[in-house]
Amino acid sequence: MELISSLKWRYATKRYNPAKKLLQEDLDKIIEAARLAPTSSGLQQFRIIVIKNQALKEKIVPIAWGQQIMSECSHILVFAAWDRYTEERIDEMYDFTTEERNLPKGRFSAYTDKLKSEYLPQTAEENFIHTAKQSYIGFGLAIAQAAALNIDSTPVEGFSADALDDLLGLKAKALRSVTILTLGYRDSENDWLAHLKKVRIPTEEFVIKYD
Ligand SMILES: Cc1cc2nc3c(=O)[nH]c(=O)nc-3n(C[C@H](O)[C@H](O)[C@H](O)COP(=O)(O)O)c2cc1C
Numbered sequence: 001m002e003l004i005s006s007l008k009w010r011y012a013t014k015r016y017n018p019a020k021k022l023l024q025e026d027l028d029k030i031i032e033a034a035r036l037a038p039t040s041s042g043l044q045q046f047r048i049i050v051i052k053n054q055a056l057k058e059k060i061v062p063i064a065w066g067q068q069i070m071s072e073c074s075h076i077l078v079f080a081a082w083d084r085y086t087e088e089r090i091d092e093m094y095d096f097t098t099e100e101r102n103l104p105k106g107r108f109s110a111y112t113d114k115l116k117s118e119y120l121p122q123t124a125e126e127n128f129i130h131t132a133k134q135s136y137i138g139f140g141l142a143i144a145q146a147a148a149l150n151i152d153s154t155p156v157e158g159f160s161a162d163a164l165d166d167l168l169g170l171k172a173k174a175l176r177s178v179t180i181l182t183l184g185y186r187d188s189e190n191d192w193l194a195h196l197k198k199v200r201i202p203t204e205e206f207v208i209k210y211d
Pocket residue numbers: 010011012013067154155156157158159179198199
């Protein structure tokens with residue numbers, strides 16, 4: 001399916017068929033789309049937690065404002081961003097990059113010094129606002145890739161991030177949850193939203209042109 005058709009097909013699914021599970025190869029493609037997302041300075045400031053375990057999915061229902069999609073879906077992806085920038089995180093990524101590209105170590109040191117001087121004096125909260133923004137790029141690509149595979153998904157911000165971080169032990173990994181993406185197959189018969197028109201403002205209103 002062409003991307004635009006896939007994006008018209010998808011909707012924020014409210015009911016899943018719990019009996020239909022994703023194939024591993026499809027799940028891998030959705031994760032790969034997010035991994036390939038561009039990020040500021042290429043730092044890949046976010047990780048994805050993949051939850052298939054039914055008991056764990058059920059524990060997320062009360063954390064996610066009682067949304068039953070958490071237990072009905074096939075998989076839950078949690079997009080979690082670095083809780084702050086550190087010298088080590090920046091160096092580690094650039095050491096890896098120079099190694100992968102067979103460049104001399106320190107090739108980017110002027111640039112990483114600049115990044116450190118920019119981010120390290122900021123508060124952890126200011127850092128997190130920036131790292132969380134990066135995770136949304138991967139989030140969007142994962143939504144698009146799922147749709148391209150005819151897999152339903154629901155982007156979710158309606159959850160208590162602190163409670164989810166506790167449940168998943170994210171603090172110990174210096175990560176904070178940003179968004180959830182549930183994945184699965186729609187239950188068209190029982191989903192009130194499945195047959196309603198997609199609503200978007202007209203392009204003329206959406207685009208502001210300076211010709
Ligand atoms: C960042 C983000 C957070 C959202 N949070 C929720 C949510 O917690 N629960 C939910 O049912 N839908 C959630 N949505 C779905 C939106 O309501 C939905 O995408 C929007 O109304 C447009 O409809 P469509 O996605 O069906 O085209 C969220 C969407 C985004 C992008």
